Amino acid sequence: EDKVVQSPLSLVVHEGDTVTLNCSYEVTNFRSLLWYKQEKKAPTFLFMLTSSGIEKKSGRLSSILDKKELFSILNITATQTGDSAVYLCAVLGRRNEKLTFGTGTRLTIIP
Amino acid sequence: GAGVSQSPSNKVTEKGKDVELRCDPISGHTALYWYRQSLGQGLEFLIYFQGNSAPDKSGLPSDRFSAERTGGSVSTLTIQRTQQEDSAVYLCATGPYQETQYFGPGTRLLVL
Numbered sequence: 001e002d003k004v005v006q007s008p009l010s011l012v013v014h015e016g017d018t019v020t021l022n023c024s025y026e027v028t029n030f031r032s033l034l035w036y037k038q039e040k041k042a043p044t045f046l047f048m049l050t051s052s053g054i055e056k057k058s059g060r061l062s063s064i065l066d067k068k069e070l071f072s073i074l075n076i077t078a079t080q081t082g083d084s085a086v087y088l089c090a091v092l093g094r095r096n097e098k099l100t101f102g103t104g105t106r107l108t109i110i111p
Numbered sequence: 112g113a114g115v116s117q118s119p120s121n122k123v124t125e126k127g128k129d130v131e132l133r134c135d136p137i138s139g140h141t142a143l144y145w146y147r148q149s150l151g152q153g154l155e156f157l158i159y160f161q162g163n164s165a166p167d168k169s170g171l172p173s174d175r176f177s178a179e180r181t182g183g184s185v186s187t188l189t190i191q192r193t194q195q196e197d198s199a200v201y202l203c204a205t206g207p208y209q210e211t212q213y214f215g216p217g218t219r220l221l222v223l
Contacts, residue, residue, distance in 0.1 A: 004153075041200055041202065041216050041217035041219070042202060042214040042215060042216050042217055043154070043202075043214050044214070045211070045212070045213070048211075088153065088154065090154075098144065098156045098159050098167065098169075098170070099144075099154075099156065099212065100156070101146075101153045101154040101155075101156075102153055103152060103153035104153055
């Protein structure tokens, strides 16, 4: 069974700090790893990673995948209060066609 | 509309009643997923539709849950004889393929 574990479960930092969120996974025939941001009900897509060592970047957010060690990290620099959300990691295997989600990291940014 | 829509946005029902949740996908999206998110939990896969293929129902928690997708477009998730543990946010996601899933706003279900 595919499995995704995220850490930490929650994180509280001050505005301006840099944070690193972790995602480790076990999946049969890895296909891709995705990061989502969930503020209220619907998650919004952040990144899709398929290759090791290639950083994806969008503004203050960046992510990288290590397929050998089976993990990914999501970095947020110069955090703002609007970054407060639950960040979800999900993996897709070639055997299954459904995303398996982790339980998320709840990030709170204190002004 | 431009995005995935779901209705109702909120539903309160009594234990034992049946409920129907609706998902209107983005036009042209062949993949449609239903997920459930209980309070403080991650997203739990329920069912997946892809085009005209038989749906993947492997995530449905019991036979009280069923879903259909008519004409490859609108989908309905039905929960029969609701229980209190069914209370959750039910999210629909659609996409042109599995990786790119656009989520709807969800339906918050409360079973009293």
